[in-house]
Ligand SMILES: Cc1ncc(COP(=O)(O)O)c(C=O)c1O
């Protein structure tokens with residue numbers, strides 16, 4: 001469906017979607033897998049997957065367990081350690097609040113980089129109000145954490161380190177294996193928010209010593225409103241307190257009736273993502289390189305935010321020095337892009353992630369995140385590049401010299 005030959009021939013339909021970090025369209029294979037499980041009509045798969053006394057329930061439960069296996073396979077986990085949730089926001093809340101609530105009386109410290117997603121920062125702050133001690137870890141100009149700094153912050157009172165895999169605003173990939181090894185050595189749980197990484201870059205919970213990992217369906221061409229959490233069951237078993245009281249579904253980790261359609265959708269999206277991860281990555285790498293070269297040739301002063309090498313290439317966050325971001329965005333009506341996180345797009349003000357990597361307020365306000373995905377075509381990228389170059393010229397060009405990085 002998404003092969004390049006087809007997408008290249010497509011006329012460039014506007015606005016061009018370049019906001020794949022905010023969300024992705026549902027893959028048709030995922031949609032096809034989901035439809036029997038929406039439960040339309042008495043015949044179809046409407047059973048409650050937690051009903052254990054009849055066929056309707058068993059069938060739904062079996063479909064969910066297949067989906068669980070597909071999710072687990074992407075991160076080389078035991079399917080019994082994967083639990084469905086409503087998305088990465090819930091998984092992150094569960095990981096941070098659940099673990100810290102269990103550990104508060106013995107190990108009240110929690111370490112969080114300042115560039116994490118809002119739902120991680122807010123969960124940490126919520127636990128601080130309940131007596132936890134949050135230690136904020138700075139990042140370098142490349143957006144990456146410093147392992148020595150992290151090691152210095154860990155004490156025998158630290159329960160949890162929570163570091164995201166791929167940053168949603170600037171795309172940098174944190175050194176997960178090294179963080180995991182350090183946490184393992186020090187006897188600290190390692191939680192990883194993998195909302196922007198799962199199915200896009202290789203992840204292995206054993207090799208990376210990850211104890212908890214958060215997953216979102218809608219970032220990988222799956223449905224919105226579903227996600228999962230991996231939680232290690234042995235060596236070491238993660239101690240945590242469930243955050244949803246109820247019927248004890250998902251082995252008590254997360255109460256509430258699961259949606260078979262959403263779970264099957266996440267399962268199929270995971271299967272497809274694992275199967276074509278290399279191909280997808282090569283595609284976005286080629287597109288982002290082409291896009292950036294096209295811009296830089298015309299405007300050498302454009303800055304890339306975040307490390308140039310350790311990144312997921314489907315995310316390219318650029319600063320346009322001397323250009324007002326709002327004016328630039330309003331000139332780019334044919335492009336669906338954003339200046340950062342979707343949940344922050346209603347609020348103005350500079351991005352806290354860009355400020356944390358040392359961009360000035362003005363540079364931060366002149367930044368745009370471009371996201372490329374499985375369905376993006378070369379023609380779309382070329383059109384976007386020409387449009388941006390044109391709008392920059394119309395706004396009087398970049399104001400600083402040829403500084404890059
Ligand atoms: C890094 C990161 N964490 C968490 C989330 C929240 O995920 P969800 O939309 O599934 O709740 C997002 C999505 O925007 C994200 O990019």
Ligand code: FES
Pocket residue numbers: 022118168340341342343344
């Ligand atoms: S919830 Fe998606 S970017 Fe914030």
